[in-house]
Amino acid sequence: MxxxxxxxxxxxxxxxxxxxxxxxxxxxxxxxxxxxxxxxxxxxxxxxxxxxxxxxxxxxxxxxxxxxxxxxxxxxxxxxxxxxxxxxxxxxxxxxxxxxxLAQEDITPTPPVSAEKSEQLSILEEKIKKLLEQVESLGEAGKVDEAEALMRKVEMLNAEKTLMTQQATNERGLTLTQEKKMALCEICGSFLVANDAAERTQSHITGKQHIGYGMVRDFISEFKETI
Ligand SMILES: [Zn+2]
Ligand SMILES: [Zn+2]
Incomplete structure (x- = not known):
């Protein structure tokens, strides 16, 4: 029933x-x-x-x-x-x-240049090499004016190459400094940006994740004291 x-x-x-x-x-x-x-x-x-x-x-x-x-x-x-x-x-x-x-990214000396950039660079280098060979044979043949004209072209290409290399270096420098500014919160494990705006630091400290792990850690140490 x-x-x-x-x-x-x-x-x-x-x-x-x-x-x-x-x-x-x-x-x-x-x-x-x-x-x-x-x-x-x-x-x-x-x-x-x-x-x-x-x-x-x-x-x-x-x-x-x-x-x-x-x-x-x-x-x-x-x-x-x-x-x-x-x-x-x-x-x-x-x-x-x-x-x-974070540590690894800090010591990585230079991240590789982008594939596109290095492709462009090697094309440039190849061009310069060929031109120089031509300059040489023109010089040997006594064609000084033509050799000088080609030489100016080589100089222009060299300048272009320097610029391209500098750009690549600048880009690398930028990412490196960005990475260096990163830090980890010891309480809640969040990635933080050092020198971050005060309000963002504040919102991290008053955020659920940080407060939650703070409570969890506080309780563990309190509990350990009682036993
Ligand atoms: Zn935190
Ligand atoms: Zn529950």
């Missing part, structure tokens, strides 16, 4: 039917004891998705009022600390990789 009744209930009714208690597995212990990390990074790069367990203010209150509360806090906090430590470990690994990347 009881079972058949339960089977006829809709999902919605079943929820109300079955009394959920704060110590049920499907209730979020993180949320009740402190904060749930799933709530911290919504819509950021570190979004953890929705928490699979129930967050409910009433359950949290009944946990706080429960005579078993004090016995459960250390257990719940230990679980939360473990979860937080995994988050931070993953993040620190990411930060380390990011820092290695």
């Amino acid at each position: 009881f079972c058949s009744l339960a089977r006829n209930l809709t999902e919605e009714e079943k929820k109300g039917y079955k009394e959920v208690c704060w110590d049920d597995k499907e209730v979020c212990a993180f949320y009740m004891v402190r904060f749930c990390p799933h709530d911290l990074f919504v819509n950021t790069k570190s979004d953890l998705g929705a928490c699979p367990r129930i967050h409910d203010l009433k359950l949290k209150e009944s946990f706080e009022k429960s005579p078993r509360h004090d016995n459960y806090v250390p257990k719940f906090e230990a679980e939360l600390a473990q979860f937080c430590e995994k988050l931070v470990m993953d993040l620190d690994r990411k930060v380390r990789r990011g820092r290695e990347r």
Whole structure:
């Protein structure tokens, strides 16, 4: 009788039917004891998705009022600390990789000239070489005027070549200084632009990602002090 009744209930009714208690597995212990990390990074790069367990203010209150509360806090906090430590470990690994990347880009002496540019350069060099050969044979043949005319052409091409090389160097210089200005936030692992405008630095510090990881790190160090 009881079972058949339960089977006829809709999902919605079943929820109300079955009394959920704060110590049920499907209730979020993180949320009740402190904060749930799933709530911290919504819509950021570190979004953890929705928490699979129930967050409910009433359950949290009944946990706080429960005579078993004090016995459960250390257990719940230990679980939360473990979860937080995994988050931070993953993040620190990411930060380390990011820092290695930054360091590598810093020491890379000169990124290669673009394929297009080097193609143009080698065509120019080939032209100059051929002209010089012609100048030489003209000179040997005693055709001084013609040799001089060709020589002026060579000089023009040489100037063009210098300009092209300079442009390539300037472009490289630009990307290098841009890379050098990058830094990594030690708290949340975000890439920052050193010398960035104050308001952008501010929006990073007040952003979910930075505050979230700040909370996670603070909780870990607080937890470590208590054990
Ligand atoms: Zn949760
Ligand atoms: Zn940060």
